[in-house]
Amino acid sequence: MLFGKVIGSVWATQKEEGMDNLKLMVVQPIDFKGREAGQPVIAVDRIGAGVGERVIVSRGSPARTLFSGRNVPIDAMIVGIVDSFDVEDDSGLEEE
Template sequence: MFLGKVVGTVWSTKKVDNLRNLRLLLIHPVNLKVKTNEDLVVVADVVGAGVGELVICAYGHAARMAIGNNPDISVEAAVVGIVDELEASPEFLSVIPGEPGNAAADAKGGK
């Protein structure tokens, strides 16, 4: 699993049948090397996460099981939880956009 910040929604009018009616989000992963990962990940969302929220995502088999116990669905990653609160060292929190302790977020009033 990994933590990520929802940065957008992905829309696709043409896709495989098993992705129909499945909401897709654009996630900016956060890693433990005290920096925001530069790559973005498209993930399936069945929990109703929104832009700006910190989420818990799963990869592979765990992601496919979270979407409906379907091992054959064309999904590699999925949101499996929305973070309500995060306790971590200040240097880790400082790299998560919009979290307290982030210099850019503090300058904008917290978010």
């Protein structure tokens, strides 16, 4: 899984079978200080994440298992919208 921030959406009028009615979002992986941490990914969103929200993304075959046996050609899926988090670092506890 990765931690990221939704930075946009993707509109595709033509999609592979099984992807009908799936919302696609562009997610920028970030570290827990909010800094970019890799290349953006396109992730399926079934939980209603919006641009600017921090999210948890599942990648690879675990993302596909959420479709109850349907063969869906996806690589990443937003599985959580982050309200807050706590991370301990060298200087103590940080809260966001």
